[in-house]
Amino acid sequence: MTLPKAPTEPKPPRGYFGNITDTVVSTAKGMALTFRYLFRKKVTVQYPEVRPQLDERYRGIHYLEQELCINCDKCAKACPVDCIEMDATRHGKELEWHKFQLDYQKCMFCELCVYPCPKDCIHMGTEYSMVSEDRSDFVKDLLSWTGLTEEQQERIEAAEAAKAAKLAAKKKAAEEAAKKEPAEGEAGAEDPQA
Amino acid sequence: MYELLLSTAIALAVVLAFITVAAMFFVYAERKVAGWIQHRVGPNRTGGFAGWAQSIADSIKLLLKEDLILRGADRRLFQLAPAVVMASAFALFVVLPFGPGLIVADVDLGVFLILAIASVTTIGVIMAGWGSYNKWSVYGAMREAAQVASYEIPLGLSLMPPILYFGTFSLKAATEAQTGSFGMGWYLFSDAFWIAIPSFLLFFVAALAENKRAPFDLPEAESELVAGFHTEYSGIRFSFFFLEEYAAMFVFSAVGAALWLGGWNFPGIHLLEPGSTLLLVLATASFVLKAFFLVFIMMWVRWTVPRLRIDQVMTLGYKYLTPLSMAMALIAAGWEYVKHLGAQA
Numbered sequence: 112m113t114l115p116k117a118p119t120e121p122k123p124p125r126g127y128f129g130n131i132t133d134t135v136v137s138t139a140k141g142m143a144l145t146f147r148y149l150f151r152k153k154v155t156v157q158y159p160e161v162r163p164q165l166d167e168r169y170r171g172i173h174y175l176e177q178e179l180c181i182n183c184d185k186c187a188k189a190c191p192v193d194c195i196e197m198d199a200t201r202h203g204k205e206l207e208w209h210k211f212q213l214d215y216q217k218c219m220f221c222e223l224c225v226y227p228c229p230k231d232c233i234h235m236g237t238e239y240s241m242v243s244e245d246r247s248d249f250v251k252d253l254l255s256w257t258g259l260t261e262e263q264q265e266r267i268e269a270a271e272a273a274k275a276a277k278l279a280a281k282k283k284a285a286e287e288a289a290k291k292e293p294a295e296g297e298a299g300a301e302d303p304q305a
Numbered sequence: 306m307y308e309l310l311l312s313t314a315i316a317l318a319v320v321l322a323f324i325t326v327a328a329m330f331f332v333y334a335e336r337k338v339a340g341w342i343q344h345r346v347g348p349n350r351t352g353g354f355a356g357w358a359q360s361i362a363d364s365i366k367l368l369l370k371e372d373l374i375l376r377g378a379d380r381r382l383f384q385l386a387p388a389v390v391m392a393s394a395f396a397l398f399v400v401l402p403f404g405p406g407l408i409v410a411d412v413d414l415g416v417f418l419i420l421a422i423a424s425v426t427t428i429g430v431i432m433a434g435w436g437s438y439n440k441w442s443v444y445g446a447m448r449e450a451a452q453v454a455s456y457e458i459p460l461g462l463s464l465m466p467p468i469l470y471f472g473t474f475s476l477k478a479a480t481e482a483q484t485g486s487f488g489m490g491w492y493l494f495s496d497a498f499w500i501a502i503p504s505f506l507l508f509f510v511a512a513l514a515e516n517k518r519a520p521f522d523l524p525e526a527e528s529e530l531v532a533g534f535h536t537e538y539s540g541i542r543f544s545f546f547f548l549e550e551y552a553a554m555f556v557f558s559a560v561g562a563a564l565w566l567g568g569w570n571f572p573g574i575h576l577l578e579p580g581s582t583l584l585l586v587l588a589t590a591s592f593v594l595k596a597f598f599l600v601f602i603m604m605w606v607r608w609t610v611p612r613l614r615i616d617q618v619m620t621l622g623y624k625y626l627t628p629l630s631m632a633m634a635l636i637a638a639g640w641e642y643v644k645h646l647g648a649q650a
Contacts, residue, residue, distance in 0.1 A: 131625060135506075138610060145342045145609040154344045 170220040170235040173213060175253040179232035182206055186224035186233050192217040195224060203270040205263050208254050215241060215249040316409045320398045328551035329360035335604050342608040367547075370540035375438045378537065382436030387538070387545035389429030394552040396422045401559050402477040404569050404589035405579070415476040416468060419560060420461055423515060426549060427453040430517075430524060433546070434534035445533025449524035452514060452618055456521075459626035460511035466504040466637035467492050467564040476560065480568030487575050491567035497640055504633045505565045509602075511626055512557035514618070516550065519607035523615055558599030559592070566595045 125133060156163050165171070187195040194217035198209040222235055233253075241249060333348065336359070340347025352358025374383055400415040402408045412418050427449055434446020470492060471479040483490045493501045514521040525533040535546045562568060569588035577584040613621070 131629075141609045142605065145605060148344065149338070149341045149605075151344055153341075153346045155346045157346075157349075 165237045165239075167237075168235075169237050169239070170222050171237045171239040172215070172235075172241070172251065173224070173253060174234055174236045175211060176230075176232040176234075177208070177211070177254060179230040180206075180211070181230055182208075183229060185227040185229065189223050189227045191221065191223060192219060194218045202267045203274070205267050205270070211253045213251050213253060215251060216246060320395065320409065324395065324398065324548060324552045324555075327555055328548045329364060331551040331554065331600060331604075332363065332547070333357070333360045334601070335607075338601065338604045339608050342605070364544065367544040368541055370543075372540040372542060373537070375537055377438035379436040379438070382432045383537075384542075386429050386433035386436060387542040389432060390426050390549045391545045393422050393425035393429065394549040394556070396425075397553065397556040400476055401556065402480050402563055402568055403592055404585050407585065407589055408477055411475060411477045414474045416464055416474045416560065416564070419556065420457070420464070423553065423556070424453065424457060426553065429549075430534050433538070434524075437534070437537040439537050441530040441532075441536045442534050445524040445526070445530050445536070448526070448615060449517060449534060451615070452517070452521060452523060452622070455619060455622035456511050456514040456626070459507060459622065459630040460515050462627070462630035462634045463504050463507040463511055464560075464564065465630075465634035466497070466500050469634070469637045469641050470495065470497055470500075471564075476563045476568070480563050480570065483567040484570050484574060487572055489567070489570070489572050491565065491570065493565045493567075497637065500633060500637050500640060501565060504630070504637070505561065507626060507630045507633060508561060508565075509599075510621075511630070512561065513603060513606065514622065516553045516557060516603075518550075518554065518603055520610040520612050521618055522607075522612060523618060526612065528612075554600050554603055555596055558603065559596040561599050562592060562595035566599075568592055568595075 182197060182199040182201070184197060187193070187197060194214040195212070196214075197211045200207040200209070220235065225233055225235060243249065333356075337347040339345075348356035348359040350356055350359075351362050374380060397419055399409045400412050400418055402411070430449045431446045434442040434444075434449070437443075467479060468474055471482045473479055473482070483492060485491075492498075493505065495501060513519075517524045523533075524530075525535070527533075530536070535543055538546060569592040571587065571591040574584070574588065577587070
């Protein structure tokens with residue numbers, strides 16, 4: 112096996128005037144370079160006014176598509192640091208949300224909560240700045256939920272009314288059946304006597 | 306007597322104000338140049354437009370800082386050092402010809418005086434380093450001593466060609482000799498330009514080393530010696546060292562401008578009536594702008610060339626600059642002799 116050669120051979124030593132020429136030439140080259148740099152476009156991002164352009168896959172603060180979420184708790188179970196907490200009450204097909212909290216003091220932005228979601232409703236966002244003087248501010252509720260909407264209320268009422276009606280109908284049917292049955296039973300009972 | 310005192314006081318006040326304002330401007334300019342060379346924007350917040358008030362804010366901060374003196378420090382040396390350094394930088398301005406008639410004292414041996422006073426700064430730096438009770442400070446002071454002692458020779462010798470050419474040590478007389486036919490009789494464009502250009506480069510490099518500017522900022526060497534000789538200084542004493550650095554930069558740039566770049570002369574100066582206010586203003590502006598340009602080059606060099614090692618500094622000083630500047634002085638003398646012979650023949 113042959114070792115790779117050094118990319119550049121060391122230069123032979125220069126004489127006295129060679130050194131002077133080298134110094135002057137290399138300094139002049141360097142100065143020319145920095146002079147060109149003087150007028151280059153600046154790379155500084157003026158941070159609070161201008162935000163940096165982030166990658167789409169950047170893992171920032173989560174956002175939740177609440178209408179899709181089914182409160183299945185899979186993300187909370189996947190979370191290695193247990194920073195997700197959720198709670199909701201189910202009214203038929205409607206969910207009455209209580210909380211969907213992320214504790215960003217614990218969260219390490221590992222994105223493991225995103226993969227198990229069956230509805231693909233939790234995502235990593237591009238917001239990254241969290242500044243506060245109070246630790247409790249880092250426990251964030253991702254719900255945009257502000258109570259049930261009228262529409263939902265109506266749907267829930269309608270569903271509940273339908274359910275009640277169904278129940279009532281069932282009950283009625285059962286009652287009727289029960290009414291009929293004793294009559295039949297009486298008839299049946301009379302038979303042996305007959 | 307009274308009038309003399311008054312005029313001296315006025316001159317001192319003007320020079321002090323000039324040093325302070327110029328140093329503040331240079332600090333701001335240095336940070337901007339550093340930023341631009343590194344693709345940054347430099348200070349841009351303080352004061353609204355382009356951070357113009359940054360230096361003012363910095364100086365207020367410096368003045369408000371606590372003045373610390375170490376328990377083990379040599380108090381007298383420690384307290385005297387910034388004053389020595391500042392006084393020498395201050396005295397350098399006395400002989401600078403800012404404009405026709407705008408000179409504090411036209412000394413016959415102006416160039417010589419500048420070299421002599423500039424060396425006093427070194428004593429102040431050594432005092433500061435020794436009095437600080439700090440290893441880094443002593444290292445910085447020793448480096449300063451070694452460096453300035455070795456670069457004094459090439460600095461003085463590289464000033465010989467223009468002195469020989471103009472036949473005077475006075476900066477004012479040298480400037481007046483460069484008016485030429487239309488204000489462009491600068492030494493750099495004279496018949497001896499082939500001596501003037503290399504000697505100017507030698508002077509500039511030696512002046513960088515004399516002012517302990519990068520790449521010769523070994524007495525400070527922040528990556529090795531914290532801050533070198535002024536590690537233990539704070540508040541206003543520290544700001545004196547800071548002021549001195551920028552004042553000395555300006556003075557050496559001004560000497561370069563006066564001897565090589567025609568001083569206050571500018572193209573078209575012959576059209577203006579001698580002694581008029583317009584001439585005075587334009588001439589002063591031209592002198593200050595030339596000096597500022599050389600200061601800008603010093604900043605540009607600082608943000609281009611990395612710091613040398615102490616042995617490299619010594620090699621450059623003794624093996625290259627000293628013999629070369631000596632050769633330039635001899636060549637200049639020979640050229641003057643040849644011209645003299647030609648004039649006689």
